[in-house]
Amino acid sequence: MGTFHLLALEDNIEYQDVLRDMLAQYPGADCLNVDIISSVATLEALIASGDHIDVFLCDISLGDGKPTGIDLVRRHFPAGGGTQVVYISGHIEYCTPVYETEHAYFLLKPIKQADFNAAIDKALKNLQGTDYAPVAIQHGGAVTMLNPAEIEYIESDRRKVRLYTAPGEVLETYATLGQMIDMLPDDFVQCHKSYIVNMMHISELRTASVLLRSGVEVPVSQRQRKAIRDLFYRYVGLNAQ
Numbered sequence: 001m002g003t004f005h006l007l008a009l010e011d012n013i014e015y016q017d018v019l020r021d022m023l024a025q026y027p028g029a030d031c032l033n034v035d036i037i038s039s040v041a042t043l044e045a046l047i048a049s050g051d052h053i054d055v056f057l058c059d060i061s062l063g064d065g066k067p068t069g070i071d072l073v074r075r076h077f078p079a080g081g082g083t084q085v086v087y088i089s090g091h092i093e094y095c096t097p098v099y100e101t102e103h104a105y106f107l108l109k110p111i112k113q114a115d116f117n118a119a120i121d122k123a124l125k126n127l128q129g130t131d132y133a134p135v136a137i138q139h140g141g142a143v144t145m146l147n148p149a150e151i152e153y154i155e156s157d158r159r160k161v162r163l164y165t166a167p168g169e170v171l172e173t174y175a176t177l178g179q180m181i182d183m184l185p186d187d188f189v190q191c192h193k194s195y196i197v198n199m200m201h202i203s204e205l206r207t208a209s210v211l212l213r214s215g216v217e218v219p220v221s222q223r224q225r226k227a228i229r230d231l232f233y234r235y236v237g238l239n240a241q
Contacts, residue, residue, distance in 0.1 A: 008057035060089040084123035099203040154196040
């Protein structure tokens with residue numbers, strides 16, 4: 001697997017000890033080279049020195065007058081940069097703003113070890129590129145090997161389905177939503193009789209729909225609302241209230 005550099009930014013000294021304990025108990029601890037810091041200045045000095053960060057474990061609220069963890073990620077770890085961001089916060093109200101940035105997980109304090117392990121697992125899988133196996137999509141006499149991570153949502157239209165991808169392409173193929181669910185990872189959920197959505201692209205849960213980061217709104221049926229809410233909260237590491 002190799003060794004990955006995990007940098008944790010936590011300004012609460014006592015919670016630094018909590019993170020050390022959780023990292024020590026993480027089953028894959030041997031593959032992590034861990035640094036825990038307490039200040040934004042130290043983070044920026046490390047970045048300026050060219051220190052490569054594979055996983056950035058970041059508290060969101062860092063004190064009055066200081067940038068938030070979300071601000072820091074937006075500034076130093078933009079989408080596509082490769083660094084896997086895991087947010088930590090004791091404030092549930094941050095669970096929506098974090099979707100202004102690309103991240104692997106959101107952990108709500110007090111953190112459970114199982115949730116912590118799941119967050120680090122996901123970050124490392126993303127780094128290794130093993131989160132998804134390509135799927136073969138037949139369309140227009142051709143076959144396209146598509147990375148499921150690129151699929152935002154899928155729409156059913158009689159005997160066909162249309163796959164809408166993050167690059168802005170639409171692929172149409174003969175299939176049912178049930179067949180698509182069977183071939184895709186667990187990040188995909190059927191939210192409506194005519195739609196499947198990829199939870200990694202959701203930016204906001206609404207009463208009767210989900211808003212994707214691309215700005216597209218996908219309907220959620222009344223029957224599926226509670227199930228989608230529970231699945232999404234579990235996906236981002238929250239407990240449904």
